[in-house]
Amino acid sequence: MATDLNEDFMRRAIALATENVRSNTGGPFGAVIVKDGDIVGEGVNTVTATNDVTAHAEVNAIRAACRNLGTFDLSGCELYTSCEPCPMCWAASYWAHIRTIYHGNRAEDAERIDFADYFLYQQLAKPRSQRIIPEHELLREEAWESFQAWADSINKIEY
Amino acid sequence: MATDLNEDFMRRAIALATENVRSNTGGPFGAVIVKDGDIVGEGVNTVTATNDVTAHAEVNAIRAACRNLGTFDLSGCELYTSCEPCPMCWAASYWAHIRTIYHGNRAEDAERIDFADYFLYQQLAKPRSQRIIPEHELLREEAWESFQAWADSINKIEY
Numbered sequence: 156m157a158t159d160l161n162e163d164f165m166r167r168a169i170a171l172a173t174e175n176v177r178s179n180t181g182g183p184f185g186a187v188i189v190k191d192g193d194i195v196g197e198g199v200n201t202v203t204a205t206n207d208v209t210a211h212a213e214v215n216a217i218r219a220a221c222r223n224l225g226t227f228d229l230s231g232c233e234l235y236t237s238c239e240p241c242p243m244c245w246a247a248s249y250w251a252h253i254r255t256i257y258h259g260n261r262a263e264d265a266e267r268i269d270f271a272d273y274f275l276y277q278q279l280a281k282p283r284s285q286r287i288i289p290e291h292e293l294l295r296e297e298a299w300e301s302f303q304a305w306a307d308s309i310n311k312i313e314y
Numbered sequence: 315m316a317t318d319l320n321e322d323f324m325r326r327a328i329a330l331a332t333e334n335v336r337s338n339t340g341g342p343f344g345a346v347i348v349k350d351g352d353i354v355g356e357g358v359n360t361v362t363a364t365n366d367v368t369a370h371a372e373v374n375a376i377r378a379a380c381r382n383l384g385t386f387d388l389s390g391c392e393l394y395t396s397c398e399p400c401p402m403c404w405a406a407s408y409w410a411h412i413r414t415i416y417h418g419n420r421a422e423d424a425e426r427i428d429f430a431d432y433f434l435y436q437q438l439a440k441p442r443s444q445r446i447i448p449e450h451e452l453l454r455e456e457a458w459e460s461f462q463a464w465a466d467s468i469n470k471i472e473y
Binding site for chain 1: 320321325331334336338343365368384387388394396402408410420424437445446456457463467
């Protein structure tokens with residue numbers, strides 16, 4: 156449930172998003188990662204400013220939190236994002252073990268300003284053969300060798 | 315359709331994946347980005363080695379290709395990945411305008427060695443209220459202000 160503190164973190168994410176547009180450094184998206192009531196990472200969309208198409212606000216905030224905390228495991232952290240995460244950012248949140256997501260705008264709202272977030276959710280609900288990027292399987296048996304090497308490895312670091 | 319050249323690129327992705335396990339630098343995943351028959355970016359999973367939970371092989375390869383080509387737009391590029399992209403990496407491929415994806419292992423194969431890729435596709439096919447990460451909406455009307463600023467911006471760089 157929303158508390159005043161929740162709203163403070165969301166307002167910070169929204170302020171980051173709006174400032175990012177004003178300073179012309181990227182899309183209208185901001186995000187903060189919170190742990191135990193403190194901000195441990197922030198991010199804005201820097202796709203165009205840094206020539207990194209993966210540099211969405213949430214990905215940048217997650218990367219910042221990983222750097223700041225010195226870990227790839229953000230268990231116990233919450234994500235506040237000015238817009239519902241796109242599937243890239245939702246999956247990144249899952250891999251990071253984010254506990255709770257708070258969003259401002261919905262993916263459907265982003266669609267109104269011509270962003271594909273909502274379209275992407277529709278795409279990922281389809282079987283791979285029906286998605287918009289053609290996808291082909293190649294050398295599946297040879298590829299298993301990498302997985303077998305992982306299964307056999309005795310000193311691997313799981314994540 | 316697969317040609318010998320396609321197979322060469324896939325074998326490179328698989329070799330990267332297997333070497334990554336052998337050198338204990340991350341998970342059993344490798345990827346290459348190809349443009350006009352040349353490799354323009356490569357990546358392996360470096361989640362644990364770099365404390366970056368977003369550092370999947372495909373994301374790293376896409377970031378490398380963006381850096382090498384000096385652009386956030388990988389139109390005309392193909393992705394060869396030793397395993398079907400997880401939804402994070404599939405969506406990253408979409409945002410990058412990747413033309414075609416070739417995968418070795420399937421997400422279902424990754425599940426056999428305890429990776430969540432297939433589970434993530436199942437999650438993203440559900441409505442947000444039914445996904446495993448609790449998600450709450452907060453200050454949606456205030457958040458629209460960032461989008462309105464974007465809509466009103468006359469010098470924005472679209473992507």
